[in-house]
């Protein structure tokens with residue numbers, strides 16, 4: 301029997317899962333409009349009707365500054381909602397793939413963060429996501445928590461697309477020089493998840509690209525690729541912005557566990573950005 305995957309959340313990652321999972325997975329994506337993950341009866345009805353072997357929770361409130369100013373809502377969806385989805389996965393005997401974030405770490409460490417490193421979430425989004433992880437862990441579900449970071453892809457405009465649009469119009473773009481992470485193409489996150497589904501691993505797995513950069517370095521690389529005016533990119537420090545939420549300074553995830561489990565490593569962020577840029581904007585060069 302083919303696996304049947306039910307995906308909650310039709311955002312960047314949810315849609316990428318719908319597109320890039322291997323064909324042998326039968327799939328269905330449930331948007332927020334179709335079912336709010338806080339609607340337990342609605343969740344149960346959808347799960348009972350579809351009878352998935354795998355449930356994916358890619359639904360969350362992901363706007364970090366919004367979470368800071370709407371703390372209760374953030375905890376309700378990102379923590380309690382994660383717990384509801386996990387308990388339903390347990391009740392129906394489905395494997396659960398739950399997505400979390402590198403922001404569970406505070407970014408003060410020199411070097412790479414492994415899955416077992418101590419967490420210290422700095423903002424409400426990160427705290428709500430970590431609480432979600434805990435509820436998933438203790439739900440009794442057959443779970444896998446995938447921590448990802450700095451995602452981009454063709455299913456939602458992210459920093460890359462917004463910046464390209466502005467630069468093409470001759471507008472200036474602010475890019476941060478003092479926050480570092482690994483930009484990751486959602487397509488490769490899905491490839492990693494596809495491979496992890498062939499394992500029966502229960503626990504946390506980091507999925508991110510090789511290498512690390514600042515938003516400024518990322519944009520300079522893109523300007524070079526697309527021959528955009530690099531002079532329009534203004535170097536900024538986080539301190540220059542009046543953001544509601546504080547962010548970790550430097551996070552590079554250790555992805556050895558993914559490699560040991562699957563033999564799969566994600567490419568370097570530059571290769572992924574180049575692949576995406578060529579796919580999305582290549583004809584315009």
Ligand SMILES: NC(=O)c1ccc[n+]([C@@H]2O[C@H](COP(=O)([O-])OP(=O)(O)OC[C@H]3O[C@@H](n4cnc5c(N)ncnc54)[C@H](OP(=O)(O)O)[C@@H]3O)[C@@H](O)[C@H]2O)c1
Pocket residue numbers: 308309310311312313314331332333335336337338357358359360361362363377381399400401402429448449450451452456
């Ligand atoms: N994007 C990143 O760089 C990044 C980094 C680290 C971790 N992650 C994690 O990866 C996962 C997927 O992120 P993403 O980038 O795909 O986010 P996204 O594009 O913002 O998609 C999230 C989806 O969740 C839906 N949603 C929000 N509240 C909901 C609710 N109460 N019930 C049902 N659906 C709800 C949203 O629908 P509406 O928009 O209609 O509300 C949206 O379709 C999340 O767990 C996120 O924390 C993402």
